[in-house]
Amino acid sequence: MAIDTLVQDAIVVHRKSPTTSQRKLGETETSYYLPSRESGVNDMYLHLGFKASTGRLTPDRFLLVWAILRLRHPLLAARVELCAYDDIRFIYDHPKDIEETLRSAQQAMELCSQTKDELIDNYLNGQRTLSNDRLSFLILSSLQTFSLQNGTESENEQEFDLLICAAHYIGDGMALHTFANEFFVLLGGKLNESELRNLLELEVKQFAKDRKGFILPSTVEDQLPLLSQSKFFKAAAKIDFKLSQRKLVGGQSFPKVHHPLRHTVVPTVSFDPLRTNSILRTCKTNGVSISSALFAICNIAWARTHKKNPEAPVMMYTALNLRPYLKAEKALNDSYWFLAIGYFNIILPAFLPQSCDGVxxxxxxxxxxxxxxxxxxxxxxLIVHRTLEMARERGSRARVWARQDDDRAGVTVPSVSLPASVSLDNVPVPECLVGSSKAPSTALIGLSMLGNLDGIYKHIDYHGLELHTLTTGSRQRPGGMLLFGYTFVGKLWVSLGYDENGFDKEIVGTFWKNVLSAVDELLM
Structure with missing residues (x-):
């Protein structure tokens, strides 16, 4: 189906315009963008609670740092245009001068007076904060609002809450946390407001100078190195992918409840540094990381919660950081703000032995x-080829669902065949080589294992700022559930984000209680 003439003309204008840069979304980005359109499914947030001297944290300083980073990482300041299901584009309008840069940043931030819980609840369950024209947003909150407004040089310490909001299709957890560290390094750095403004002016001038060669960060599919381009190899890789998918067997799931309204909650527990050190030592003694241990913790907790159908295994899904696999080449803009994740599953038995020692x-x-x-x-x-084929499959599935949603809503979106991004393409594979599987492939829960975040956050460089709390997650679809595990400021943190209206509350409550008791019992 051809693209509408007006849409095609608009694309040509964008391509020729010296004041914009653009590129198509890749398959992974598309698989996150299309479901997000209606209600912001998967829109990420990162909450950081911290103390700061009021003289160091003023509205102008906050704005300058935000403006500098939006210039360094253009996807934060980009917008999205849906021309067709196969042609979705990031559009970045080049700022003309420092005033335009500051004005754009000002429109993507807010100063308010809300508690941490209010901030997170509003973001997860209220009207969507982000949109096609606003792919990122910052909220700085303090209950002592007078200190934010007067801008004095007072060194009184004050509590603040920062909420970093970003669409998942422009980045991932690694981008979020790397950005937060860069933000606090600038915010707590030695440059005063006048010097920060000079830095912004220099960056605007440098950007204007290099604008002709400017490009947006590439898609992860374009950055992954292929082992071979031959048809035979592509067919073999596709067979490997299909066979690997056949091994995904899971028959455990939380009982669902149908409710017209989604309401996400995020119960979070932290363990003090002494207990955290003991937990980490216990894991090390037994030859595993805390991430691997938390998969087993969830497995044990579920076996104690739900004893039905014990012969069916437990499958849990998680994300794979793809950044270590990317090509070493660097573009003119080497921003870390881009989406670079794959997926894999952990499968464990659902039954437990009778004795405590056996457990x-x-x-x-x-x-x-x-x-x-x-x-x-x-x-x-073949991890790269598995990743590319999964991205192609997820992108295709997202387009089918998007068309179904749009048809029901009476919305018409063109669908065109454009050159595919790097993938295994449509190499035919005989069905007899992969067969079919009738085994169930239901996942119990998703786990996001972020590791030791103190390796990312350089606390020593945050002069006058002291971070003490971190919570992260995303807006969910009805019936969504994701468990997070990480260490931050020397503490182990475990949080469970889920739609409390979408599940049997008693079973989820028992499971969460069993997770925490299993940590005490098995990791101490």
């Missing part, structure tokens, strides 16, 4: 199994 031994065995499965997925020789 402990089983727990460590399953933690080691989770470690091996994670390593096998990350180190597989």
């Amino acid at each position: 402990r031994a089983t727990f460590w065995h399953r933690a080691k199994s989770a470690k091996k499965q994670s390593a096998d997925a990350a180190k597989h020789p």
